[in-house]
Amino acid sequence: MNIIFYGSNETSVKFLEHLITKDTIAAVVTRQDKPSGRGLEMHSSPVKDFARKKKLKLVELDSLPSSNLDADLGVAVAYGRILKKDIYSFPKNGTINVHFSLLPKYRGASPMQWALINGEKTTGVTIFFIDEGLDTGKVILQKEVIIEENDDFISLQDKLVKEGVILLGEAVELINNKNFVAGEQTGTPTLAPPLKKSDGRIDWTKKTPAEICNLIKGTTPWPGAYTEMNVEENKLLKILKASLIEPDIDEAYSRDNASIPGEIVAVIREKGFVVKCRNGFLLVENVQRQNKRPSSAWAFWQGAHMKIGDRFSEIS
Structure with missing residues (x-):
């Protein structure tokens, strides 16, 4: 043809x-x-x-x-x-x-x-x-x-x-070969508009750990799933990889912590840090600071001026 x-x-x-x-x-x-x-x-x-x-x-x-x-x-x-x-x-x-x-x-x-x-x-x-x-x-x-x-x-x-x-x-x-019959689309239509930078913003208060993991997957490589650090002049932090906490560990964090969404509640050596979300906790494994190269969350934690109890901002 x-x-x-x-x-x-x-x-x-x-x-x-x-x-x-x-x-x-x-x-x-x-x-x-x-x-x-x-x-x-x-x-x-x-x-x-x-x-x-x-x-x-x-x-x-x-x-x-x-x-x-x-x-x-x-x-x-x-x-x-x-x-x-x-x-x-x-x-x-x-x-x-x-x-x-x-x-x-x-x-x-x-x-x-x-x-x-x-x-x-x-x-x-x-x-x-x-x-x-x-x-x-x-x-x-x-x-x-x-x-x-x-x-x-x-x-x-x-x-x-x-x-x-x-x-x-x-x-x-x-x-x-003129060997086909084109059919009408069936089912309920949904829309997939172009991504905007704001679509990558992590709302720790509204999103569950699973929803944040999905956001990371869908916004890679652009705009990326990002949050804001309450240190170093409120620089943005992209979260490149994260995973769900095991149910028994998640339950222990929930029982022992009076944390609020966006708060860092624990650090796991060589793995990363744990953040409170809506209805659970998320292990952050790989990150990228604004204008910096990607790194493991553990390496980032060692060099950042952050501590357990610090909270990521809800970016407007």
Whole structure:
């Protein structure tokens, strides 16, 4: 098939790499170069770099409808822009999108992050036809993927991309052979809006230990789950890794401590420190101080001017 590919980041590249082994790429559409880094130098997207390397045709988005391209299908993967009707309907068979959730759950820009933050046990990949709504089109294929206990955004993304590449290949083949029936999305829709920095804020009063662990997993690497130290001019502290306290130990802390949420109640040698949360306690294992490199919580504790009884702030 002659395919127009829409994508921008490294994830997009992995799908494009697979497509060029089986189909003809009529054109590649990606985001415009943008300034980044300290010098604000112009940088192209990973998809643009890959397309140039493979000598694929790069086309501006707005010029597609008036172009003479012979396109059978459009494929969008992490493109980063909503396609207008004259764009997604331009190819003979329309345009399909790869979405990293089991639609209609988690429609939007950050489905993997919100699935982790919300403590989901499963998620998946959906291949669907783009229409005028936000991730509302008819579904061609879906694949469920288990979220393991130790998954964070990075590991979950790796799993979903691997499954997604395979699923996209199957979907393109079905469309090429006209051997499919696209179905309406079923179930209750939920949204997955883009993450904001404030989404990483830890509210020790409102969140349980399990909810904070999920927040850490879902906000890795950005914005990160963070709190504020009541020492050293209230600098921010990212919590990179934490784990639940064993039930019997948690019960002992609850019985012996009149602590309040956010308070450090114990230090465990070579492991980290224990913080009171809503309905329990959390063992903090790895952290990163503002403008510093990541470190173990134990190493941080040894160098920080903190003591048992100190409390992390509720950042407004």
